[in-house]
Amino acid sequence: MNPTELPSLPGLHHVSAICGDPQRNLDFYVGLLGLRLVKKTVNFDDPGSYHLYYGDAVGSPGTLMTFFAWTQVPPLATAQGRTGANQIASVTFAVPDGSLSFWVDRLADRAVDFEGPKTRHDEVFLAVKDPDGMTVHLVERGPVGGEGDWAGGTVPEAHRIQRVDGIAMIVRDRSATEAFLRERMGFRRLGPKGDVTRLALGEGRAESRLDLVADPEAPSGRMGRGAIHHVAWRAATEQDEARWREALVEAGYGVTDMRDRRYFQSIYFHEPAGVLFEIATDGPGFLVDEEPGELGSSLALPPWLEARRASIRARLPEVVNRHLR
């Protein structure tokens, strides 16, 4: 399995995490961070719970942050996640150059605790916890661009989150994961800084970074509210994804069949430290079942769940997007 002989993966597609109260989650990501709710659907593998997708105006690959809402998992103590070894520890969003002072003021005005501005790899960033305790970083990275604008955004365009810049992963042993990322998946090594090795995938504005944090003493993590479930990397087409699947299988990795996620097609596998990776196709995208102006405005279900709409809806708590201008 040689990444130079495979179709290149253009960068990060989405990051998925677990949250508790979906309304509180929406209020944070839309009301405070200014992302767009681009799809309100259910977890296709567990239709009794929401799957919320946030992103830019049209839900472009690389801008997507998604949440599975665990609302029916008592008790709270065991449903709470814990970040630890062999897990994704944080998500970084890219904001335009010069906009961090806006974000400092915005967080302070709303009495949201944050740390920073701090410096990492010669870049300035803020660190904030979402309502379930997930760590979110905001880093200045490049000019305003892309498809950020839509009528309902709560953040002025000049300061708006541009895309998901990357993730940080904590691993006890860096070597196997780094070798996998570089030799199997085609990541470039941007350089080590202390215990953090920064890797990158994709070019230009689509460049996504993965910080590998080596911590041999890190306690085990636990999946649950506030924990990051997986990261998905982009494949341009289904054909590209099928070739990656074939190569991973040939190299001896356990890979799922291609799964229809309605807005993209996905395969899943674990990298050597056990973090769940996905490869997701760029298409068909979020306009497949809603008009651009209507994205996220109603409960979207795939055709195979449509017949169960009434019973599914009856089990879901009401979630209202009250942040539309």
Ligand code: ZN
């Ligand atoms: Zn996913």
